[in-house]
Amino acid sequence: MEKLNDILTHHAILPTSWMWLIFGAIVLTILFLDLFVFHKHASEPKISETIKICLSYMLIALFFGAFVIYEKGIETGMLFYTGYLVEFSLSMDNIFVISLIFTSLNIPGKHQHRVLFWGILGAILMRAVMIGLGESLVSNFHWVLYVFSVFLVYTGTKMLIVQEEETPLKETKLFKFIEKRFNVTHELHGEHFFFKKNGKHYITPLFFALLTIELMDVIFAVDSIPAIFLITQDIFVVYTSNIFAILGLRSLYFLLAAAVNKFTYLKPALAIILIFIGCKIFLPHIGISLDAWHSLSITFLLIFSGIAASLITAKNSEEKEIKND
Numbered sequence: 001m002e003k004l005n006d007i008l009t010h011h012a013i014l015p016t017s018w019m020w021l022i023f024g025a026i027v028l029t030i031l032f033l034d035l036f037v038f039h040k041h042a043s044e045p046k047i048s049e050t051i052k053i054c055l056s057y058m059l060i061a062l063f064f065g066a067f068v069i070y071e072k073g074i075e076t077g078m079l080f081y082t083g084y085l086v087e088f089s090l091s092m093d094n095i096f097v098i099s100l101i102f103t104s105l106n107i108p109g110k111h112q113h114r115v116l117f118w119g120i121l122g123a124i125l126m127r128a129v130m131i132g133l134g135e136s137l138v139s140n141f142h143w144v145l146y147v148f149s150v151f152l153v154y155t156g157t158k159m160l161i162v163q164e165e166e167t168p169l170k171e172t173k174l175f176k177f178i179e180k181r182f183n184v185t186h187e188l189h190g191e192h193f194f195f196k197k198n199g200k201h202y203i204t205p206l207f208f209a210l211l212t213i214e215l216m217d218v219i220f221a222v223d224s225i226p227a228i229f230l231i232t233q234d235i236f237v238v239y240t241s242n243i244f245a246i247l248g249l250r251s252l253y254f255l256l257a258a259a260v261n262k263f264t265y266l267k268p269a270l271a272i273i274l275i276f277i278g279c280k281i282f283l284p285h286i287g288i289s290l291d292a293w294h295s296l297s298i299t300f301l302l303i304f305s306g307i308a309a310s311l312i313t314a315k316n317s318e319e320k321e322i323k324n325d
Contacts, residue, residue: 016236019071023240026060027124030247035117050254057248064244068237078292079232082299083241086231086277089270089303090224091249092263094216098253101212105205107188114191115206116250119213123246126218127225131242134225135235145281148226152278155223159271178208227277231295264313269306273299 061084069077102112137144178184183202189195193207228238276298283290 019068019236022067023064023236023243026064027243027247030057030060031117031121050251054248054251054255057244057251061244061248064240068240072234072236075292076232076234076237078296079234080237080241082292082296083228083231083237084245085296085299085303086227086273087224087242087245088248088252089266089273089299090220090227091245091252092266092270094220094249095253097216098213101209101216105209107205107209111188111191111206112254113250115209115213116253119210119217120246120250122210122214123217124243126214127221127242127246128239130218130221130225131235131239134229135233135238138229138233145230148230149278149281152223152226152230152274156271156274156278159274160268175208178203178211184208223274227274230277230281263307263310265309266303266306269302273302276302 065077065080065084068080098116101107102115107115183200185195185202185204187204188206189204191206193204193210195202195204224242225238228242232238277295280290280295
C-alpha cells in the first residue's frame with residue numbers, strides 16, 4: 001500500500017489552493033447546468049432522467065476521488081471515498097424527513113426541485129461555516145475528537161434503541177413559531193417563496209419547506225460533521241466529500257422518496273456505522289490499527305448489508321401478501 005501510495009503521489013503537481021479552485025469550478029458548473037439548463041422550467045422529474053442525474057453525480061464524485069488519489073495519495077483518496085460514502089448514506093435518512101415536509105405542506109413534484117436546489121445551495125454555505133468551526137476546534141483542542149467520538153457512539157446507540165415518534169409538521173413548535181410572527185399563507189402561489197397582498201408580504205409553503213429543510217440539514221450536520229472529522233482532519237477532504245454527497249442528495253431524493261420506507265434495515269446499519277466511527281479513535285489504545293481502506297470496506301459492507309436485508313425483507317413481505325390474496 002505504501003509503495004502504491006508513493007507511485008501515485010510522485011507526479012502530483014498541484015498545490016492545495018489549485019485543488020480548491022478546481023473543486024469550486026466543478027461545483028459551480030454543476031449548479032449552473034442544473035438551474036439554467038436541465039431544470040430551467042418547473043416540471044416533475046422523470047424516473048429515467050433522475051437515474052441518469054444520480055449516476056452522473058456519483059461518477060463525478062468517483063472521478064474526483066481519483067483526482068485526490070493522484071494529487072494526495074491513495075491513503076487520502078480512500079479517506080475521501082469513506083467520507084463521501086458515510087455522508088451519502090446519512091443523507092438517505094434526510095430523504096425521509098424531506099419527504100414528510102413536502103407531504104405535510106402539499107408541495108407538488110414540479111416545485112420540489114426548486115426548493116431542494118436552494119436548500120442544497122444553503123447547505124453548501126452552512127456546511128462551510130460548520131466545518132470551518134469544527135476544524136478550528138480540532139486544531140486548537142485535539143481532545144474535541146474524543147468528545148465527537150462519545151457523541152457518535154451515543155447517537156448511534158440511541159438510533160438502535162429508541163423509536164422516534166413522527167409529529168405532523170403543522171403541529172411542530174417551528175411551524176407555530178413562524179405562524180405567530182410572520183404572515184403565512186397555506187396556499188401555493190406558483191413557484192414563489194413570497195407574495196404581496198394588500199400591502200403585506202406573505203410566506204408561502206414553498207419558503208416554509210425551504211426553511212425547514214435548511215434547519216433539518218443543520219441538525220443532520222451535527223451528526224455527520226463529527227463523523228467526517230473522526231475519519232480525517234484534512235479540511236479539503238472533509239469539505240469536498242461533504243459537498244459531493246449533498247449535491248447527490250436532491251437526485252437521490254427523487255429516486256428514493258417513494259421507496260425510502262422500504263429500507264427498514266438501513267437506519268440500524270447507519271447507527272452501527274456511527275458507533276464504529278466513534279469507537280475507531282480508541283482502537284489504537286488497545287492495539288488495533290485500521291488503515292483507510294479498512295474503514296472504507298467496513299462502511300461499504302454495512303451499508304450494502306442494510307440495503308440488501310431491507311430489499312429481501314420487502315420482497316418476502318410482498319410475496320406473502322400475494323399468496324394471502
